Amino acid sequence: METNDILNLIMIAVGLVLIWLAIKKEMEPTLLLPMGFGAILVNLPGSVMLQDNAILQWLYNVGIESAEAFPLLLFIGIGAMIDFGPLISKPWLIFIGAAGQGGIFISMIIASALGFPLNDAASIGIIGAADGPTAILVSQRLQSRYIAAILVVAYCYMALVPLIQPVVLKATTTKKERAIQMHYKPSSVSKTTRIIFPIVTTVVCGILAPDSASLVGMLMFGNLLRECGVLDNLSRAAQDMLSPLITLLLGLAISPMMKGEALLQPATLMIMAFGLLAFIFDTACGVFFLKIVNIFLPKEKKINPLIGGAGISAFPMSSRVVQKVGIEANKQNHLLPFALGANVSGQIASVLAGGLLMSTLLPHVESVTNVINAFSAVL
Amino acid sequence: MIEKLDSSVVDQLLASGEISEAQIDMIGEMYAAGANSAEGVDTAAIVSTVLDQNFSTADSVGIGFSSWGLLACALGILFVALVILNKVTGRKKDKDK
Numbered sequence: 047m048e049t050n051d052i053l054n055l056i057m058i059a060v061g062l063v064l065i066w067l068a069i070k071k072e073m074e075p076t077l078l079l080p081m082g083f084g085a086i087l088v089n090l091p092g093s094v095m096l097q098d099n100a101i102l103q104w105l106y107n108v109g110i111e112s113a114e115a116f117p118l119l120l121f122i123g124i125g126a127m128i129d130f131g132p133l134i135s136k137p138w139l140i141f142i143g144a145a146g147q148g149g150i151f152i153s154m155i156i157a158s159a160l161g162f163p164l165n166d167a168a169s170i171g172i173i174g175a176a177d178g179p180t181a182i183l184v185s186q187r188l189q190s191r192y193i194a195a196i197l198v199v200a201y202c203y204m205a206l207v208p209l210i211q212p213v214v215l216k217a218t219t220t221k222k223e224r225a226i227q228m229h230y231k232p233s234s235v236s237k238t239t240r241i242i243f244p245i246v247t248t249v250v251c252g253i254l255a256p257d258s259a260s261l262v263g264m265l266m267f268g269n270l271l272r273e274c275g276v277l278d279n280l281s282r283a284a285q286d287m288l289s290p291l292i293t294l295l296l297g298l299a300i301s302p303m304m305k306g307e308a309l310l311q312p313a314t315l316m317i318m319a320f321g322l323l324a325f326i327f328d329t330a331c332g333v334f335f336l337k338i339v340n341i342f343l344p345k346e347k348k349i350n351p352l353i354g355g356a357g358i359s360a361f362p363m364s365s366r367v368v369q370k371v372g373i374e375a376n377k378q379n380h381l382l383p384f385a386l387g388a389n390v391s392g393q394i395a396s397v398l399a400g401g402l403l404m405s406t407l408l409p410h411v412e413s414v415t416n417v418i419n420a421f422s423a424v425l
Numbered sequence: 426m427i428e429k430l431d432s433s434v435v436d437q438l439l440a441s442g443e444i445s446e447a448q449i450d451m452i453g454e455m456y457a458a459g460a461n462s463a464e465g466v467d468t469a470a471i472v473s474t475v476l477d478q479n480f481s482t483a484d485s486v487g488i489g490f491s492s493w494g495l496l497a498c499a500l501g502i503l504f505v506a507l508v509i510l511n512k513v514t515g516r517k518k519d520k521d522k
Contacts, residue, residue, distance in 0.1 A: 193469075246506050255495070411476070417444060421429070
């Protein structure tokens with residue numbers, strides 16, 4: 047048996063584990079199930095799934111490689127699912143999203159210091175945002191060598207939010223801090239505000255980080271569908287049908303990258319470690335940001351720092367985790383409305399962070415691909 | 426390898442300022458080696474090699490923190506926009522009452 051056959055066998059076992067996690071543990075089943083099944087398909091002996099005309103390779107070429115259609119379309123569904131009300135009524139929560147993306151940049155710097163080229167380091171850092179579609183887009187556009195590992199790791203960590211985040215939240219806060227009670231005064235958000243918000247956000251983000259325009263645009267378009275009030279059927283279809291269907295296709299489209307010899311490299315282990323680091327830093331940065339803010343606030347206005355942990359993109363899982371950890375410390379705690387606001391700001395911030403990194407690095411990547419194209423024409 | 430390209434093409438490639446003549450030559454070598462091998466041209470590996478040459482760890486620190494700062498600024502602008510939006514629509518609601 048050759049080495050590649052052994053690697054393919056390992057990947058078939060990985061595929062079975064993913065299917066088991068999806069069915070038995072109900073961890074991101076719409077994604078892990080097709081990913082697991084696809085991993086088995088592409089690693090079968092003599093598999094034809096990676097030939098140009100094979101369905102899985104075609105899904106990858108069309109849905110991810112050529113125009114990143116799947117991650118972008120998925121954002122329409124995500125946008126339609128998100129209620130930005132908690133953020134609109136408490137705009138200060140938006141800064142938690144900014145703080146919460148610290149893990150992306152810190153992990154990028156560490157990965158770069160340890161020898162990863164900047165395009166790979168940036169793609170690895172994005173794992174910390176717990177935002178699968180953004181991770182796909184950034185690693186694809188920046189031509190990372192580790193797209194497969196980054197995608198698999200990003201989605202696995204997204205599924206592991208309920209396991210990883212409570213540990214980080216408890217490690218970075220004291221019981222007294224976790225018990226800080228927040229008083230939520232519900233305030234209604236007008237329909238006009240809800241409609242204007244996605245448009246303003248798209249314009250601001252599109253001007254400041256043009257490379258984030260496609261991601262923010264699709265996210266906010268989905269939200270506009272939800273809030274406009276005249277396309278309720280389409281909004282429901284985006285939430286209930288488009289989103290799971292595209293996730294399923296995305297899972298299958300990723301599978302050509304799960305070929306044993308491509309994925310099972312020492313670098314994959316490094317990426318797993320960095321991804322975890324980025325994830326931990328992202329959560330911790332949000333928490334520490336609120337701890338610093340608390341220094342300047344009077345005693346009765348202190349903010350529960352757990353809310354900072356929700357400043358990532360995993361919506362609404364992260365908010366639920368914050369609420370659960372908060373209740374464990376103080377049964378009267380009701381952090382969910384604040385955590386939801388921080389969580390949706392984390393969604394916008396992670397997309398923007400990806401766009402900003404692309405704005406900086408894409409010109410360099412494009413100049414290299416231009417040279418490659420020039421040589422391909424003459425050699 | 427660079428001599429295989431037309432001089433106007435080379436000028437165009439150099440105009441971006443993000444790549445040097447030596448790097449164009451190196452990319453040509455890597456492209457030719459890939460094209461003649463069974464594995465084919467590994468574009469991602471070429472991109473990584475060039476970016477590795479162009480950016481040091483100090484650059485990544487600069488890019489990391491400046492991007493983080495820009496992100497905070499962008500969200501700050503959104504914060505201002507939201508506050509104004511809430512004020513305007515809040516005033517409208519009061520008038521309606």
